[in-house]
Amino acid sequence: MTDILSYLAAVHREVGSRPLPAGEGRTVVLRRSYDAPIEDVWDALTDPDRINRWFLPVTGDFRLGGRYQLQGNAGGEILRCEPPRLLKVTWVFAENPSDADITEVEVRLAAADNGQTTFELEHAAYVDPKMLGEFGPGAVGVGWDLVLLGLGLYLSNGTSVENPEVWQTTPEAREFMIQSSQAWGAAHEAAGADSAEAATAAANTAKFYAPDPTSDNGGSTNS
Numbered sequence: 001m002t003d004i005l006s007y008l009a010a011v012h013r014e015v016g017s018r019p020l021p022a023g024e025g026r027t028v029v030l031r032r033s034y035d036a037p038i039e040d041v042w043d044a045l046t047d048p049d050r051i052n053r054w055f056l057p058v059t060g061d062f063r064l065g066g067r068y069q070l071q072g073n074a075g076g077e078i079l080r081c082e083p084p085r086l087l088k089v090t091w092v093f094a095e096n097p098s099d100a101d102i103t104e105v106e107v108r109l110a111a112a113d114n115g116q117t118t119f120e121l122e123h124a125a126y127v128d129p130k131m132l133g134e135f136g137p138g139a140v141g142v143g144w145d146l147v148l149l150g151l152g153l154y155l156s157n158g159t160s161v162e163n164p165e166v167w168q169t170t171p172e173a174r175e176f177m178i179q180s181s182q183a184w185g186a187a188h189e190a191a192g193a194d195s196a197e198a199a200t201a202a203a204n205t206a207k208f209y210a211p212d213p214t215s216d217n218g219g220s221t222n223s
Contacts, residue, residue, distance in 0.1 A: 004176050007149045013183060015137045015191035022099040022126035028141045028184075030148060031120045036155045038111040041119060042084035044155060045107060054154035055147065076102075085109050091123065100126045121148070135208065136193070136201030138184035142209050145180040174210040181206035 014029040034041055044050045051058050060068030062078070068089070069075035076090030087107045094101040103125035110118040123140055131139065150160040161167045168177075185202025189195050 004149060004153075004172065005179060007152050008145060008176065008179055008183060010152075011145065011148060011183075013141065013187040015184075015187050018124055020099075020104070020124060020126050021102065024126070025103075025124040026127045026132065026137065027122055027124045028137045028144065028187075029120065029122045030141070030144055031118065032148065032152075033112065033116045033118050034152060034155050035116050037115060038084050038109050038117045041109055041117045041155065044151065045087060046081075046083075050154075054150045054160040079104070080106075091125075119148075119151075133197070134201065135205045136184060136188045136198060138181045138188075138202055138205035139208075141184040141187070142177055142180045142205060145183075146177075149176070174213075177209040178206045181209065 010032045012031040014027075014031075016027045016029070018025050018027055036044075044054065046062070048058050048062065055070070056073055057071040058068055059071075060066060060075070062068065064078055064081050066078050067075065068078065074091045074093055076092045078087075078089050080086055080088035085108065089105055091103045091105045092101055103123060106122045106124075108120040108122075110120075112118055121144060123144065125140065127139075150164075154160045167173050181202045184205065185198045188201060189198040193201075
């Protein structure tokens with residue numbers, strides 16, 4: 001497989017905040033360039049058949065105001081759809097969500113002069129302060145790094161990670177998730193967190209996503 005750690009280095013990460021119905025929301029932003037035209041990236045993000053090839057099977061009513069559901073993952077409502085530049089959806093796991101359960105994901109695309117596409121994803125969510133203190137932004141950030149990895153592999157060679165559940169137990173995947181956790185720790189500190197707090201949260205996130213396989217408590221976890 002392509003050196004997947006290079007995909008981590010290609011991503012710029014930011015941590016911030018903005019208001020949500022449940023209160024002050026926390027945001028993670030991932031930005032990178034893909035060597036593909038904007039129309040192709042947009043199609044890969046919105047065509048159900050193509051989403052299935054690099055992410056998960058998806059069903060729903062694919063129109064503004066319609067609802068979607070990713071198999072075994074999030075679902076929600078399509079809030080904005082402005083091809084080929086902007087897609088905004090709610091991102092919900094709970095069956096009967098409260099305001100605190102409703103998070104928002106916005107993807108913004110921009111064409112570059114060299115034929116590449118600048119991809120930016122923002123996930124805004126109300127986060128319990130205790131969980132934020134324990135895990136920091138990496139709690140969701142590592143999962144999005146994995147998603148961007150799948151999209152990048154698909155756009156570059158037409159295939160993504162084969163059998164993701166098995167792959168996530170490999171040493172290669174474990175190193176990816178550890179380094180992703182550390183990158184989110186750095187973004188957390190850059191946003192104003194105490195360095196020791198950010199480092200502890202990053203270490204906790206790495207233990208969650210990539211537990212030590214030699215430990216008695218080791219084992220794989222799903223992102």
